[in-house]
Amino acid sequence: MASTRRTKAAKVWFWRWRRNPLRRHSDRVEAWIVLVTWAFVLQVGVLAGLAAASSVEGGLAEQRAGSRAIPAELTEDAAKTALTTTSVFSGDDKVWGTVRWTAADGTAHRGRTRVEPGSAAGATVTVWTDDKGRLVAKPVTASQARLRAVFTGVLAGLGGGVAVLVCGRLVRVGLDRRRVEQWDAEWERIGPKWRRTTG
Numbered sequence: 001m002a003s004t005r006r007t008k009a010a011k012v013w014f015w016r017w018r019r020n021p022l023r024r025h026s027d028r029v030e031a032w033i034v035l036v037t038w039a040f041v042l043q044v045g046v047l048a049g050l051a052a053a054s055s056v057e058g059g060l061a062e063q064r065a066g067s068r069a070i071p072a073e074l075t076e077d078a079a080k081t082a083l084t085t086t087s088v089f090s091g092d093d094k095v096w097g098t099v100r101w102t103a104a105d106g107t108a109h110r111g112r113t114r115v116e117p118g119s120a121a122g123a124t125v126t127v128w129t130d131d132k133g134r135l136v137a138k139p140v141t142a143s144q145a146r147l148r149a150v151f152t153g154v155l156a157g158l159g160g161g162v163a164v165l166v167c168g169r170l171v172r173v174g175l176d177r178r179r180v181e182q183w184d185a186e187w188e189r190i191g192p193k194w195r196r197t198t199g
Contacts, residue, residue: 026179030172037168041161049157057149064139072101072127075110078119093117099125103133111135 078097094114101109113135115125128138140148 024179026175026182030175033168033171033175037164037171040164040168044164045157045161048160049153052156053149053153056152057145060140060145060148061142063136064142064145066130067128067136067139068104069126069128069138070101070103071124072099072113074099074115074119074121074123074125076121078115078117080118097125099127101127101129101133103129104131105133107133109133109135 075098079095081093081095095117096112097115097119098110098112099115103109109129111127111134113125113127115123119125128136130136
């Protein structure tokens with residue numbers, strides 16, 4: 001019994017760029033489309049990533065610069081236990097409490113913020129306010145801001161690169177469709193002659 005051996009076809013790199021009598025004009029066009037697509041993938045990915053990272057880091061730095069920690073007084077006893085955990089990862093079981101504080105311009109303010117469970121009325125808690133004395137979330141640290149900026153930049157870069165790849169692929173699909181139409185038209189012209197010579 002004869003054994004069948006599979007022959008492995010050698011992959012020819014950059015075949016669209018090589019001289020070949022079978023290479024069509026559309027193959028050269030496709031080669032340029034692939035080259036331009038990958039060049040844009042790199043450029044758009046890097047630029048989108050850098051722009052997004054810079055925007056996020058700048059926004060968080062501005063938020064840090066515009067907020068300040070000030071002492072506030074708890075106006076009522078806080079609940080002894082949290083109804084729900086606010087963060088699965090940090091185990092932050094703080095509860096909502098009403099506090100009052102005096103802004104930098106001397107105006108009195110009241111608001112609600114997260115406090116330790118069971119805190120008694122009159123306890124001093126730290127709150128974060130903006131330049132108008134309104135409560136804001138605690139700003140992220142510089143290292144947290146950098147991490148967020150990098151993460152956002154990577155996502156934006158990947159998104160931009162994928163968008164360019166999809167556009168390039170759509171152009172190639174259109175080119176393939178045109179080639180099939182050309183082959184069909186060529187076969188309609190040559191097919192009858194070929195059948196006569198082989199019949």
